[in-house]
Amino acid sequence: MKKSEEIQDILLHPLWFGPVLVMFTFVLIQTLHTLTHWRMEIDADSYCRNNAEWVEQNTGGNDEDY
Numbered sequence: 001m002k003k004s005e006e007i008q009d010i011l012l013h014p015l016w017f018g019p020v021l022v023m024f025t026f027v028l029i030q031t032l033h034t035l036t037h038w039r040m041e042i043d044a045d046s047y048c049r050n051n052a053e054w055v056e057q058n059t060g061g062n063d064e065d066y
Contacts, residue, residue, distance in 0.1 A: 010016060
């Protein structure tokens, strides 16, 4: 078995690839969240609460559907 085939087998093994994919997803979400905090003038965590008028305008203002 060639060295490149061994490396490919290791990198594509589910017990290695799965956790790396999950960690990549968490890093991506955290990066997007941090960038949102930097670019917004309001708090990104309460963005919907701070824009309640816009949400009501676009949803009809009724919460009976939920």
